[in-house]
Amino acid sequence: MYPFDIQKNKPKGFPSLKKEPVFNPNIDLQLEKPEKIQNLKELGYSNKELKNLSTQFAFSSPTRILSKEGIAKLYEVVKLLEPYAKSSERIPRMVRGGVYQSKFLRDFSLSEDITKFFSEITNLELQPHTIPHQLGHINYNPLKKGINIDKWHTDTLRYDYVLFVTDPNKVVGGEFEYFLGTKKQIEKIHAKGVKIPSKKIISIKPPAPGYAIFLHGNMVVHRAKGIVSDGERITLVNGYVAKDMVKNPDFTNFEESYLTEPKHVGTSEFAKHTALIAREHLNRCINDVEFSEDRDKYIKELDSTSKILTEAIKKIKKVGIKAKSKHFGD
Numbered sequence: 001m002y003p004f005d006i007q008k009n010k011p012k013g014f015p016s017l018k019k020e021p022v023f024n025p026n027i028d029l030q031l032e033k034p035e036k037i038q039n040l041k042e043l044g045y046s047n048k049e050l051k052n053l054s055t056q057f058a059f060s061s062p063t064r065i066l067s068k069e070g071i072a073k074l075y076e077v078v079k080l081l082e083p084y085a086k087s088s089e090r091i092p093r094m095v096r097g098g099v100y101q102s103k104f105l106r107d108f109s110l111s112e113d114i115t116k117f118f119s120e121i122t123n124l125e126l127q128p129h130t131i132p133h134q135l136g137h138i139n140y141n142p143l144k145k146g147i148n149i150d151k152w153h154t155d156t157l158r159y160d161y162v163l164f165v166t167d168p169n170k171v172v173g174g175e176f177e178y179f180l181g182t183k184k185q186i187e188k189i190h191a192k193g194v195k196i197p198s199k200k201i202i203s204i205k206p207p208a209p210g211y212a213i214f215l216h217g218n219m220v221v222h223r224a225k226g227i228v229s230d231g232e233r234i235t236l237v238n239g240y241v242a243k244d245m246v247k248n249p250d251f252t253n254f255e256e257s258y259l260t261e262p263k264h265v266g267t268s269e270f271a272k273h274t275a276l277i278a279r280e281h282l283n284r285c286i287n288d289v290e291f292s293e294d295r296d297k298y299i300k301e302l303d304s305t306s307k308i309l310t311e312a313i314k315k316i317k318k319v320g321i322k323a324k325s326k327h328f329g330d
């Protein structure tokens with residue numbers, strides 16, 4: 001169950017859709033295991049770089065998650081939300097925070113069946129992301145042909161899937177692409193201003209709408225190419241965090257979220273998310289730590305919560321001064 005009611009005290013500026021389809025997991029889902037999974041070592045990450053990660057999972061091949069009925073309903077919802085599309089430095093047309101507006105999107109993004117399905121694939125127990133703007137993000141193709149949907153980047157969160165809502169084979173272009181390398185390697189390429197070698201790029205087009213690619217978003221460098229024909233290219237990105245927030249340290253690029261979200265949303269959601277992580281640490285201290293003479297044991301427990309709060313406060317204080325979007329260009 002999601003740790004709070006997304007609809008309660010929702011932010012201003014996110015009107016609810018008046019009429020929309022109803023999500024029915026029994027009809028709308030079609031969960032089929034991916035044929036292939038790659039890990040971060042295969043991308044060139046060293047043991048040292050992977051030391052503190054909870055999973056070495058990198059990305060899956062396209063895997064079916066929605067049935068024909070499900071994809072038809074989701075398409076209807078994303079079209080109802082399209083008038084609310086905004087742009088950021090990286091993405092020309094997107095809707096974030098749709099879970100505040102659409103019950104279908106909320107129910108779909110929080111689906112327990114999908115969460116369990118991807119937990120098995122990544123070998124890590126997941127839960128839907130506790131920052132609502134990281135749920136059900138929608139990318140629409142730019143209105144001008146040839147402009148990329150999203151530049152080369154890593155994500156502002158650890159885990160997410162990219163779901164094709166429209167048929168990728170009905171348009172020319174619009175591929176989802178990975179860089180077969182590490183973040184350090186792309187940083188060097190970008191700093192030199194040279195092109196990424198084509199043998200280092202994997203270009204993917206799923207066979208049909210309803211297929212998703214799950215990825216370790218903050219470790220795998222990726223982009224979404226623009227379409228060069230008429231037609232539509234719409235994808236939905238849904239985010240996750242580890243269920244055990246104590247054992248699995250959080251990664252949130254608050255600076256990027258602060259630049260992207262409306263000003264009354266970014267900090268509020270990040271503060272709430274931080275409070276949830278801190279609460280998990282305190283719950284552990286209250287419920288799971290044994291009575292002991294060892295004072296250090298309790299200092300360590302309380303300090304872990306204190307550090308989480310202090311770090312978040314530092315980020316919030318600093319962000320207004322020098323916030324800058326980070327990506328690796330087109």
Ligand SMILES: [Fe+2]
Binds near residue numbers: 153154155217222
């Ligand atoms: Fe991404």
